[in-house]
Amino acid sequence: MSESKNVALVFGASGISGWAVAKNLLTYPTPTTFSRIIGLTNRPRTIEESGLPGDPRLELYSGVNLRGSLEDVVKQLREKVPDVEEVTHVYYLAYSNSTAYTENVMEIKDINAHMTYNAVHACDQLCKSMKFFVLQTGTNNYGVAVFRYQDKIDINPPLRESNPRIPSPWGDEIFYYAQVDLIKEANKGKSWKWCEVRPDQIVGHVPSPTSMTYVEPLALYLALYRYVNGPGATIPFPGTHKNFKYTFTDSSQDIIARSEIYLSVLKPDESHGQGFNTADNAIPSSWSDKWPTLCGFFGLNGAGPAKDGWNDIDLWWDAHQGDYEKMCAEYGLQKREIGRETWVFLKAGFVLLDRNRELSLDKIRSVGFTDEYPVAYGYMRVFEHLVHEKIVPRMGQGSHSLRPVESHL
Numbered sequence: 008m009s010e011s012k013n014v015a016l017v018f019g020a021s022g023i024s025g026w027a028v029a030k031n032l033l034t035y036p037t038p039t040t041f042s043r044i045i046g047l048t049n050r051p052r053t054i055e056e057s058g059l060p061g062d063p064r065l066e067l068y069s070g071v072n073l074r075g076s077l078e079d080v081v082k083q084l085r086e087k088v089p090d091v092e093e094v095t096h097v098y099y100l101a102y103s104n105s106t107a108y109t110e111n112v113m114e115i116k117d118i119n120a121h122m123t124y125n126a127v128h129a130c131d132q133l134c135k136s137m138k139f140f141v142l143q144t145g146t147n148n149y150g151v152a153v154f155r156y157q158d159k160i161d162i163n164p165p166l167r168e169s170n171p172r173i174p175s176p177w178g179d180e181i182f183y184y185a186q187v188d189l190i191k192e193a194n195k196g197k198s199w200k201w202c203e204v205r206p207d208q209i210v211g212h213v214p215s216p217t218s219m220t221y222v223e224p225l226a227l228y229l230a231l232y233r234y235v236n237g238p239g240a241t242i243p244f245p246g247t248h249k250n251f252k253y254t255f256t257d258s259s260q261d262i263i264a265r266s267e268i269y270l271s272v273l274k275p276d277e278s279h280g281q282g283f284n285t286a287d288n289a290i291p292s293s294w295s296d297k298w299p300t301l302c303g304f305f306g307l308n309g310a311g312p313a314k315d316g317w318n319d320i321d322l323w324w325d326a327h328q329g330d331y332e333k334m335c336a337e338y339g340l341q342k343r344e345i346g347r348e349t350w351v352f353l354k355a356g357f358v359l360l361d362r363n364r365e366l367s368l369d370k371i372r373s374v375g376f377t378d379e380y381p382v383a384y385g386y387m388r389v390f391e392h393l394v395h396e397k398i399v400p401r402m403g404q405g406s407h408s409l410r411p412v413e414s415h416l
Contacts, residue, residue, distance in 0.1 A: 012093075013041045013042060014042060014045065014094045015029075015032050015043070015094070015095070015098065016045045016097045017032070017045065017100065018101040018126055019049075020047055020059075021048040021050070021213065023211045023213050024143055024260060024264070026213045027261050028264040029059055030060065030264070033062050033064065033065065035269075036269065036272060041096075044062075045066050045088055046065065046067045047067075047088075047101075048068070052215065054067055058396075070087060071084055073101060073121075074122060075125070080125040081132055081133060084133055091134060092136060094130065094133075095134075096137075096141070096271050096272065097126075097130050099142050101122060102119060103118045103122060112155075113180055115180070116181075120185040127140065127189065127190055128193055131193055131197065138199055138200065139199060139200050139271040140201040141202060141270070142202070143203075144183035144186065144187070145207065146206070146207045146208075148181065148205055150173040150178060151362065152355075153173065154359050156177040164291070164365045164367075165289075165366060165367035166365070166366050167284075168283065168367075183203075194280075200275050200276070200280070201280065202270050202271065202278040202280070203282040204282075204283050205284050205366070206258035210259040210287075210385040210389065212392050214396060221352055223389070224349050225353065226389070226398075227343060230334070230402060232305075232307065233305045233307055234330060239308060240308065241308040242302055242308065242309060242310065243310045244294060244295075244298050244309065244311055244313075244357075245320045246316075246317065246318070246357030247312060247315050247358055248312050250358060251294050251295050251298070251312050254363045255293075255360075255363070256290070256368075257385050258286045258287060262287050262379070266285040269375075270376070277374045284368055284370065284371060285376075287381075287384065288380060289365075289366075289379075290382060291365035292382045294357075295311070296383070297382065301386055301390075317354050321350040321354070338400035340398060340400065
């Protein structure tokens with residue numbers, strides 16, 4: 008089948024990962040690799056509202072409820088997506104966090120496993136040309152976010168794909184295992200291939216507000232802090248002392264997207280049935296490495312933690328809403344709402360992920376994916392997007408000078 012006949016279906020195209028995949032499919036690995044990119048979103052939105060490029064190859068459809076029955080999902084896909092049988096590559100980047108801020112973690116597992124089951128089996132039935140199915144999971148494969156049982160789980164970085172699963176009962180809430188198992192089962196006797204990609208907490212941005220991001224609210228906090236306290240103000244790291252020093256490998260949305268496309272399009276045989284870590288680079292870094300750089304973008308002096316715990320930046324934000332209104336008016340900014348769920352997500356990254364968790368990239372490098380970003384580049388890139396979209400003002404030292412390293416295909 009020629010390049011121009013490749014058709015991509017992206018579940019979760021309005022989310023932080025799906026949005027990046029849909030955008031990158033237009034140009035990577037070449038501008039002619041895909042003739043159609045079909046995005047599925049939860050809420051109805053136009054291409055313009057989504058912030059995606061106005062390319063005639065890009066289509067968005069909503070109203071496919073993966074939480075319903077398989078029969079309903081098949082019916083909805085058949086009715087909503089023209090020529091769905093042409094789909095050759097599926098990128099499953101949907102996630103339900105509808106119960107993520109309750110104590111019922113097993114319900115989160117059940118919902119997401121059920122959604123994945125419906126997507127896989129519906130595509131298997133309808134997409135007669137399907138060649139590859141990509142599942143995105145994450146570092147909780149290694150138990151880093153099983154907060155209830157951290158004292159029971161050994162995390163010895165660099166984390167490798169060959170590490171065994173976290174045993175029961177401590178690993179029972181990790182729904183990634185169930186997702187992988189049901190894909191393996193669905194794939195038996197089939198010609199299509201699949202792989203799993205494992206990023207860490209995602210550095211990225213989506214023009215449409217989402218609760219599953221921490222860089223935008225962090226940028227808004229830093230911008231408002233500068234507005235209230237003036238240039239050169241010292242701003243303490245809002246997390247714990249331990250969190251300030253732990254090491255991890257950032258995973259930016261475009262690096263993740265390109266790695267997923269690379270594996271599915273350029274290395275389908277080598278990646279079939281495999282899991283791959285993905286990250287900006289293999290160099291472990293800590294918040295102590297990045298915090299001064301991030302604060303410097305806004306003309307602030309980043310300092311270490313002021314106390315051992317969450318610095319209540321959510322409460323500070325709420326108390327300064329009048330200043331935020333003034334900043335938006337003065338700089339002509341889009342006013343953004345930061346909900347409780349977003350602050351909880353941000354707080355988790357600064358308080359709960361209190362262990363070294365860097366990823367080994369040996370496996371994905373062994374199949375030829377070498378794109379990488381320097382440490383902190385992903386954050387600077389998001390900040391530049393936020394300035395361009397008039398979500399935060401340019402208040403600091405201007406554009407960053409870091410540059411990515413990309414493969415030449």
